[in-house]
Amino acid sequence: MKPGTLLLSQPFLGDPNFERSVILLCRHSPAEGAFGLVLTQPTSLTLGDVMDLPPGPAAALPLYTGGPVQPDTLHFVHRHAGLPGATDLGQGVYWGGDFDLLLAGLTSGGFGPDTVRLFIGYSGWSAGQLEQEIERGSWIKQPASAGKVFTLESDAFWRTILREKGGRYRALSNYPLDPRLN
Structure with a gap:
């Protein structure tokens, strides 16, 4: 999988860390594992x-929970191509x-505050773990969607992403949080 891929959790994944989440895949190596950031969990x-x-604008930037791994670390994605050391995820x-x-x-x-997203913690997978989770149906891939x-x-x-995918994914987008309450 290429960096910039979005991973969408299945509706009934069963892990509160990733319930109805979208993860931006930042790094993936079959030998070393994967690193991503949850995009759907703002904090206060x-x-x-x-x-x-x-x-000022920097102090006011909101933080998101990037995942359950190392919640004492800070990570960021942005739209600034000239920032030294940045990894290109595609689509700017x-x-x-x-x-x-x-x-x-x-x-x-x-830099405008709308060009940066900050995350505490991250989501990580050991070698082969993400591939196994995708094979089991835990994640839905949406390639080249970093933009x-x-x-x-x-x-x-x-x-929104599930609806855009159409077909059976459109139907998944309407699943209730708790089907017993439907």
Whole structure:
């Protein structure tokens, strides 16, 4: 799988960390495993809550839960091709890079706050684990879709992508959270 692929959880995955989630795959290697960020779990925190920053656009940036692994780490995706060390995920979206330069761009107003998403923690899979989960039907792949990171609201992301896929996926998008209540 290529970086920039979106992974959508099946409606009844059974893991509260990934219920109705969309993950942006940032790295994948059959020998080393995979790394991704959950796009659909905003927190009540801002960057200013976890870093000592002066009031302003950088401090006000919301944080998302990127996954259950290492929740004390900070990760980011952005739209700044020239940021040193960034990994191209396709469609004008980049992962990581020089955080100090990103912060300087946000503080000076050179980078708009709508061009950056920040995450605490990440989602990770050991070698072969993600492939097994996909084979079992836990995840639905949506290749080359990184550009949607900045175009869809987190609360509608999962449903919107499934509807766009059409067919049986469109039907999945309408499944209730608890089928017993249907």
